[in-house]
Amino acid sequence: MENINNVTEFVFRGLSQNLEVEEVCFVVFSFFYTVILLGNLLIMLTVYTGNLFKSPMYFFLNCLSFVDICYSSVTAPKMIVDLLAKNKTISYEGCMLQLFGVHFFGCTEIFILTVMAYDRYVAICRPLHYMTIMDRDKCNKMLLGTWVGGFLHSIVQVALVVQLPFCGPNEIDHYFCDVHPVLKLACTDTHVVGVVVTANSGTIALGSFVILLISYTVILVSLRKQSPDGRRKALSTCGSHIAVVIIFFGPCTFMYMRPDTTFSEDKMVAVFYTIITPMLNPLIYTMRNAEVKAAMKKLWVRKVFSEKQMINSWK
Template identity: 65%
Template structure:
């Protein structure tokens, strides 16, 4: 396939063309982004500074918060800047870089959520073997495999896109560079490439979601044999995880489990897993977790004592 690429930059059409609405969106998205950075950073600092939050669940949660910050930072600053200008331009290199990094951090989040479900499965279904199965080295390996698997996934997505010829037009009907809007602009038949991308992204989302679903069905069945106190504590932790999984995987499956077609709802749906979910994660995991809330109160008390001295 001859790569006759005549496009050096792309024009993003953004979420809306209404100038007044763009200013409103700028304020809302800025608040969301500050909440993402502050909330996730607070979780990381709390976990790292608390001697009680050393279990594998909090180890994975700290990495999830870090990934959420990185994932949003790949997308939101550019969106905020575009709300303030009439012509939203991104270079070809910048577009491919955003595509790679967004898929890298997004896929890492999928793998981390799956690892967290496995951790909860072992903790609830095989409690006597938990410390031997989920050791510190195993947790580190699971995180490393998540990073590596995400890198491979992102490289495949990016290489498939880079080899497409773009002859014009160069207007992307989205607020970020993603596979479906770019396939729509390629001046060649993208059916095969679209299927490969769907198999890559869609099957990762679907297979991990099925693993998570089966894990939590088994967990809920196992909880019937636990005491009422233990059942409530486990359900509280699992409910937080299930909420995050639904918020993140639902939109992802809608976007990536289909051929190279675009819908008018795509932009609104994408907002959920790129901005809303990373913002809600800290609240979901802290509001239902007494250990994290207690650690945050102690951290705040130490900070006040230090400032008074």
């Protein structure tokens, strides 16, 4: 079919059609997004000021916080503004950019979580070779690989959608542009495209999840040989990672490892991995990581001390 595109903008149905519910959601999600920004910026500042970059774990944690900010910022600001807007519209180009951003940062986060699991595997199962295997050069290459992988994945998703004709309906039953809701509006058969999209996203999600399961299973088995203190410390760190993986991969699996269909629950599930997970990541890592809490405490003490010095200098 000839690629005829008469659609210049899309209209979001949003989270709810109830005005009172939207006003409540505006307050709630504005608070959530503020927590995402402040929480992840605090982790990045703590890693930087605490000189924790030398540790691969905190090097990747810093990158995860940066990706969380970018990932949530692709959808949250637009959604928050639309909650009080009568016309929830987005241009065709803006929709394609949003689709690209969601899959780019989402896939990059998946790969970073996988690399962090590998880092913990090496640290616990091969401690004598840890600094050799996870040196700075290799960490930089792995980080570059996560960004390149995310970019290639998102380019494929966008390329599949851009070549479709949109010549009629333009109302998206969602609060952001995602592949499955947009495919429903194409005025051509999208069965093959839907299969490719599912295979692309499903392979990445399932493959990464299997690798994570294997890594943490091996880690938990190897902990039986550790001392009680070492076991407690390793469980604390790995517990944080496992919690993040479950919270992130559960909704992603529901959304992308299935045929090209949409459900009424999709919007609520999407809220979980685009907003709730980026908000919980800083809380999970700070609450269960003694080293991060210690670095934050030093940062706070330094801030208070500098403020006292400033007050004394004014006197």
